[in-house]
Amino acid sequence: MSSRTKKDLRGILVAVTTPFTEDGSAVDEAALQRQVERLVSAGVHGLVPTGTTGEFTTLSAAEYRRVIELYVKGADGRIPVVAGIGALSTQGAIELSQHAETVGADAVMLVPPFYDPLDFTTLKSFLSAVAGSISIPIVYYNVPGATGVKLGAEEIAELGDIDGIDYLKDTSGDAVTLADLLASRTDRIKAFNGWDTLTFFGIASGAEASVWGTAGVVPELAVEFWEALAEKKDLDRARELWKHLWTISDFLESVNYVAGIKAGLELIGEPVGPARLPILPLPAEDRERFAGILRNAGVLPAVAA
Numbered sequence: 001m002s003s004r005t006k007k008d009l010r011g012i013l014v015a016v017t018t019p020f021t022e023d024g025s026a027v028d029e030a031a032l033q034r035q036v037e038r039l040v041s042a043g044v045h046g047l048v049p050t051g052t053t054g055e056f057t058t059l060s061a062a063e064y065r066r067v068i069e070l071y072v073k074g075a076d077g078r079i080p081v082v083a084g085i086g087a088l089s090t091q092g093a094i095e096l097s098q099h100a101e102t103v104g105a106d107a108v109m110l111v112p113p114f115y116d117p118l119d120f121t122t123l124k125s126f127l128s129a130v131a132g133s134i135s136i137p138i139v140y141y142n143v144p145g146a147t148g149v150k151l152g153a154e155e156i157a158e159l160g161d162i163d164g165i166d167y168l169k170d171t172s173g174d175a176v177t178l179a180d181l182l183a184s185r186t187d188r189i190k191a192f193n194g195w196d197t198l199t200f201f202g203i204a205s206g207a208e209a210s211v212w213g214t215a216g217v218v219p220e221l222a223v224e225f226w227e228a229l230a231e232k233k234d235l236d237r238a239r240e241l242w243k244h245l246w247t248i249s250d251f252l253e254s255v256n257y258v259a260g261i262k263a264g265l266e267l268i269g270e271p272v273g274p275a276r277l278p279i280l281p282l283p284a285e286d287r288e289r290f291a292g293i294l295r296n297a298g299v300l301p302a303v304a305a
């Protein structure tokens, strides 16, 4: 692996939302800027806009570019920004990636075209074409549930042999593949965890980072957890924090993820508007359950008896 990385991609990389106005018709730029400041102040190590959590599939072409631009401008070099890139064609992915590089993104997180699942040869050709069109590093976004592209550890390592494919974000939910990569193939590709409930496992196994939507709701908890587990090697503290982070992550994986994250931000007083259709708002009973979980974690004040 020859690395293009100039800025360290390590730690808690928050998969951030795209804030929308109340009726969902436009990007709420002021709310977006507030999110950036809140997350930077909480000490997170990077931002990943326009991924799954960022609802990239619902953005118009102009909004897509604008959201990346706003996150890069907002972060203002304080922490790296990894732009999520997803398109149905190679040319579409190239144009978005080139734009992300031009506006100053530090890397792109690239999902393969997801309507017609690519075979391995086609996938490599797609990745080589995008990687050849930019000079910033690429995080390969492995999300077989969405793309139909299911890869083993050796195939993922082979992607790392393509110039520019420096990282993997693993959202397969397959702990064995992630463990195999982290144990024996990090010389070919660096792996990030991207499946919320596997975050403890991923970081303890040596993942360089966690691309984590949950961390956008509870950034202080997530950063302290990273410090305890990855830096101070304080297993007791990491386990204490994980009990809460697990419960929150498990809840979010059990409902519509984006609706859950947006409801959580509203509950803590940091609203970013609704998710766009077809995603529906979180049902009232789930919202209540989430409020209880956040109270238990000390993120929301306890209800007076």
Ligand SMILES: N[C@@H](CC=O)C(=O)O
Binding pocket: 015, 016, 051, 052, 053, 054, 171, 194, 195, 196, 211, 212, 213, 214
């Ligand atoms: N896969 C998600 C993050 C998971 O927590 C994303 O890309 O938004």
